[in-house]
Amino acid sequence: MSFTWRRRRAASYFVVLLGLVLVGAVYATITGSAEAATPSAPSSAQIAKGRQIFQQTCSSCHGLQAQGTAVAPSLIGVGSAAVDFQVSTGRMPAKEPGAENDRKPPALTKEEQRAVTAYVASLAGGPAMPTPAEVSTAGANTGLGQQLFTADCAQCHNFDGAGGALTQGKSAPALTESTPTQMYEAMLTGPEAMPVFNNTTITPQEKRDIISFVTGTRAEPNPGGFSLGRVGPVTEGLVAFLGLLLFMVLASMWITAKHRKTETTDE
Numbered sequence: 001m002s003f004t005w006r007r008r009r010a011a012s013y014f015v016v017l018l019g020l021v022l023v024g025a026v027y028a029t030i031t032g033s034a035e036a037a038t039p040s041a042p043s044s045a046q047i048a049k050g051r052q053i054f055q056q057t058c059s060s061c062h063g064l065q066a067q068g069t070a071v072a073p074s075l076i077g078v079g080s081a082a083v084d085f086q087v088s089t090g091r092m093p094a095k096e097p098g099a100e101n102d103r104k105p106p107a108l109t110k111e112e113q114r115a116v117t118a119y120v121a122s123l124a125g126g127p128a129m130p131t132p133a134e135v136s137t138a139g140a141n142t143g144l145g146q147q148l149f150t151a152d153c154a155q156c157h158n159f160d161g162a163g164g165a166l167t168q169g170k171s172a173p174a175l176t177e178s179t180p181t182q183m184y185e186a187m188l189t190g191p192e193a194m195p196v197f198n199n200t201t202i203t204p205q206e207k208r209d210i211i212s213f214v215t216g217t218r219a220e221p222n223p224g225g226f227s228l229g230r231v232g233p234v235t236e237g238l239v240a241f242l243g244l245l246l247f248m249v250l251a252s253m254w255i256t257a258k259h260r261k262t263e264t265t266d267e
Ligand code: HEC
Pocket: 054, 057, 058, 059, 060, 061, 062, 071, 072, 073, 075, 078, 082, 083, 086, 087, 092, 093, 094, 095, 096, 097, 098, 101, 116, 189, 190, 191, 192
């Protein structure tokens, strides 16, 4: 094994590594842009459409006027943040009263989610869905976010957001798939057993610091390899990502094979 061979091998590993970093960067841009869809001010047509969806899919539990029933709470005044959180994480519409409301692929399309959110928000105020700027982690203090997370969230979600068991057979979910918007909304609205962290308890900037910490822990490579938790529902992105990954692996095999050949002819 000559010194130049080892150096060349190191160089080819570096090329592969660089390629992987590039793939990651491209992938982050693809998934990042999916989130950027800005909720514009709802039109009356959108609200009307939302009312129709509500009456078809939500009213059996929440009542025709969202006033609540024996099986589900009133939604008057819950705010757009609560509705968007519930429908974008697929928790609502619930399958049946009393069913576990876990995160699942949303049953409503993005457009339907926006319409039903606009309808419920039109009934009364309540905590509003954050804008993309409000959840932007640019310039956030990740260190402070970690301290806040440890103090306010870790007892349920684990120190790194991996989730954990609560009393009475309940559990707090892992935060691996939550988008920044969903994290902000969860804090603002306190779903189920989670407490509400309003903007006095945890200021908007502190919320961004926490989000920055949670998304940052995912970016760290874990010993078990890639964490697929962050892939989420963007299937096209996933396919592109896996395709590129396969390409990189084939390229690295080709480079190694080529170098072995060079080595045998050298000596
Ligand atoms: C099968 C019954 C059922 C259906 C259908 C249903 N929900 Fe719910 N919903 C519930 C129950 C029960 C709760 C309270 C338990 C919880 O928060 O998980 C709830 C809670 C909620 C909350 C949280 C309220 C709060 O105070 O934060 C929102 C928002 C919500 N539902 C919206 C909807 C929307 C929008 C739809 C239709 C797309 C819908 N639900 C369909 C049963 C239902």
